[in-house]
Amino acid sequence: xxxxxxxxxxxxxxxxxxxxxxxxxxxxxxxxxxxxxxxxxxxxxxxxxxxxxxxxxxxxxxxxxxxxxxxxxxxxxxxxxxxxxxxxxxxxxxxxxxxxxxxxxxxxxxxxxxxxxxxxxxxxxxxxxxxxxxxxxxxxxxxxxxxxxxxxxxxxxxxxxxxxxxxxxxxxxxxxxxxxxxxxxxxxxxxxxxxxxxxxxxxxxxxxxxxxxxxxxxxxxxxxxxxxxxxxxxxxxxxxxxxxxxxxxxxxxxxxxxxxxx
Numbered sequence: 001x002x003x004x005x006x007x008x009x010x011x012x013x014x015x016x017x018x019x020x021x022x023x024x025x026x027x028x029x030x031x032x033x034x035x036x037x038x039x040x041x042x043x044x045x046x047x048x049x050x051x052x053x054x055x056x057x058x059x060x061x062x063x064x065x066x067x068x069x070x071x072x073x074x075x076x077x078x079x080x081x082x083x084x085x086x087x088x089x090x091x092x093x094x095x096x097x098x099x100x101x102x103x104x105x106x107x108x109x110x111x112x113x114x115x116x117x118x119x120x121x122x123x124x125x126x127x128x129x130x131x132x133x134x135x136x137x138x139x140x141x142x143x144x145x146x147x148x149x150x151x152x153x154x155x156x157x158x159x160x161x162x163x164x165x166x167x168x169x170x171x172x173x174x175x176x177x178x179x180x181x182x183x184x185x186x187x188x189x190x191x192x193x194x195x196x197x198x199x200x201x202x203x204x205x206x207x208x209x210x211x212x213x214x215x216x217x218x219x220x221x222x223x224x225x226x227x228x229x230x231x232x233x234x235x236x237x238x239x240x241x242x243x244x245x246x247x248x249x250x251x252x253x254x255x256x257x258x259x260x261x262x
Contacts, residue, residue, distance in 0.1 A: 005031035005157070008089035008118070010075040012043040012097065012110025015067040019096035022142045022149075023128060027093055029150035030157075035089065036065045037079040039072060039110075046071045046110035048117065072114035080121050091157065092118030095128030096145045100170045102129075102225040103188040106239060115166040119241055124160075126153060126167045131229050134173040147176035148234060161238060170225060170235040180232040187237055188224035 007027040011020045015038040027034040040059065049071050057069040058078065066083065068075050072094060080088055094114030101109040111127050118125030128149060132140040148171065156167060168187075172179065198210040220226035228235035 003090045004033070006033045006084075006087065006090045007031055007035070008076065008079045008084065008092045008123075009034060009036045009038070010072050010079070010092070010094050010114040011038050012046060012072045012094075012114065014039050014042040015061070017042075017098065018140075018142060019098050019130065019145075022096040022130070022146050023093050025146050026096070026128070026149035026153065030091075030154060034064065035079060035084060037068055037075040037083065038066075039075060040067045040069045043071050043110045045108050046073075046113065047108055048073055048113040050074060050077075072110040073117045076114055076117040076121070080118075080123065089118075089123055092123050092125035093128060093153075094118070094125065095130075096142065096149070096171075097127075097129035098132070098140065100129050100131035100229055101127060101168065102170055102229060102235065102237075103190040103220075105190075106168065106187060112166070112168060112239070115168070116239075116241065119164065119166040122163060124157070124163075126156065126169060129168075129170045131170060131173040138173075141171075141173060141175055144174060144176050144179065145171040148179060148182075152182060152234060152236065156236070164241045165238045166241070168225070168235075168237040168239050170229055170237075172229050172232045172234065174232050178232060179234065182234040182236060183223075183228040183231075185225045185228050185235045185237050186223055187239065188220045188226035190218065190226070 009023050009027050013019055020038055051070040051074050056074055059067045068078055094111050097111040101111050106112045115125035115127040130145045196212055198212055199207055201207055225235040225237050
């Protein structure tokens with residue numbers, strides 16, 4: 001990753017999201033060569049989905065800035081394969097997400113998926129998320145990500161990481177000056193009993209539902225992404241594209257060896 005930085009920025013909160021502005025500030029602190037391709041509308045929870053049954057509409061907003069009627073995955077693909085095909089990005093930044101993407105969140109997250117697609121296309125990629133809501137009524141502290149993001153990313157680019165790994169960075173819910181440090185963490189595990197279906201009734205008496213999660217703190221082990229954020233520290237987690245569970249692989253190979261005669 002010694003090439004000059006040429007950054008593609010995307011997100012899952014949409015082209016008008018304040019977190020996208022934060023991501024652009026972070027990117028421009030690293031290079032002047034910044035492109036933005038973001039979803040036309042919010043795509044939170046889209047995971048690594050592609051738009052296959054409908055055409056994609058691309059709208060240019062400004063120089064090197066576009067909105068796409070698709071998912072974060074679509075956006076990265078459009079940026080790399082079409083808009084920047086003559087000079088592909090050397091780094092993909094996805095975010096800054098409104099809310100943390102930790103533990104089991106990574107399997108749902110469109111923010112993670114944007115970085116995942118960049119990684120799949122052979123481009124070093126980083127997902128960025130800003131935690132909030134730990135202090136009741138407090139505004140989202142975007143300045144935490146904006147202040148510390150460039151420093152952490154610059155160091156990561158200097159160190160480098162494997163081509164089949166994406167980096168997931170979460171910033172804690174605190175002002176920049178109250179940051180307690182940076183931890184390299186593993187993916188944690190949430191209590192999914194916090195998930196809920198909120199049943200409501202519309203004006204015609206027909207029920208409808210919102211999926212959501214109760215904001216309940218757990219007691220995660222040290223070294224996890226959850227533990228870092230709860231402690232006011234930045235969490236940096238390497239995530240692997242290969243989902244194979246190798247211990248189970250060996251067990252199944254031994255148990256399902258049909259080449260042996262009974």
